[in-house]
Amino acid sequence: MKEYELAKLIHLVSAVVFGGVLFVEVVMLPVLKKEFGEDFYKKVEFTLISKRGIKTVPLFVLALYLSGFYMFHFHLKTLDLSTSFAKLLLLKVSLALLIIAGVITAIVLFIRGKSESKIFDYIHIFAFFLAFAVIILAKLMFIV
Ligand code: HEM
Secondary structure, three states: OHHHHHHHHHHHHHHHHHHHHHHHHHHHOHHHHHHHOHHHHHHHHHHHHHHHHHHHHHHHHHHHHHHHHHHHHHHHOOOOOOOHHHHHHHHHHHHHHHHHHHHHHHHHHHHOOOOOOHHHHHHHHHHHHHHHHHHHHHHHHHHO
């Protein structure tokens, strides 16, 4: 179906952007902390998020979840809970819901000026590992 394929394309592109943002935040940026100290790292992180991230990333996150729920509603009608496809899909969606709870908490912390708090960093690490688990589940559910 054309609409489903379009939603899948939007979902995939948004997942690449979202996963990429988390990769930069958790794997790439912390090198600045080691090389130039915590203050410099926090300044760069704050600039990236406030000047660019806050205006762009939420749009991709919205597209990711809207397209995901759109596709999910097609599966819902015929979902057979005894199949591993259904179990893995539900696990994938549950993990994705945990991630969005983390993302919303991080946005609220940022808006309240608490981006320096350790919780802010922990949420990124938590979202990073969960997002990669979700991506693996997204393919695994069609294989096993
Ligand atoms: C962090 C959030 C999410 C990430 C990173 C993610 C990632 C992915 C990826 C990479 C695919 C494979 C796309 C492809 O094969 O071309 C996929 C498929 C899928 N996702 Fe998500 N997803 C997320 C959230 C959600 C949510 C919230 C739902 C539904 C409520 C959802 C429902 C689906 C469905 C139904 C498919 C199967 C598409 C198909 O027919 O191949 N996803 N997801």
